[in-house]
Amino acid sequence: MKFRRSTMLLLLLACGFASVPGQARDLDQDEALRLRREGVIMPFEQLMLHVAQAYPDSTLLEAELEEEDGVLVYEVEILTTAGVVRELELDARDGRVLKDEEDD
Template sequence: MKTLTALFTVAALGLSAGIAQARDLGPDEALRLRDAGTIQSFEKLNAAALAKHPGAKIHETELEEQFGKYIYQVELRDANNVEWDIELDAVSGAILKDHQDT
């Protein structure tokens, strides 16, 4: 029983540590970071995401801080109605992930 309790505790701590490493940034903080020049403009980041899927439309965006890095997440829907999730480094504008949403 002690082993099961210890295993459960370790698993719960591991899950909560992973969750604590990602933090959604609100609009005010996102604008402050943009205005300070810490992150790229949202127009530039959106344009980089749209360049990967010409003709797509943006459905949702989100700025997060993950492990000390600013990540801009964009959800697109292309002309064939396929959803794409794109993650960009909000500081450099580099595409980090581009995958079809399933």
């Protein structure tokens, strides 16, 4: 997987909070770091190993940590070696793939 640690940390942050019920709430960098330190979520680097197994040599385009209906989810966009952009949602606690689809 082609990405740098500093790029991943920058991509992890999301700005603002959703105020409408039922929508995802983006977590800021301080909250993400706290959850990682407390062991609530997997380290992003470890989670991306799962993605690299499914899509070897893919390129990370974007990543966000969100809370959706009480579940912490990493939303990740990658570019595969075939030139296809895929959007994945991964459970931030265990790396389980919740969604994997081609992005339009």
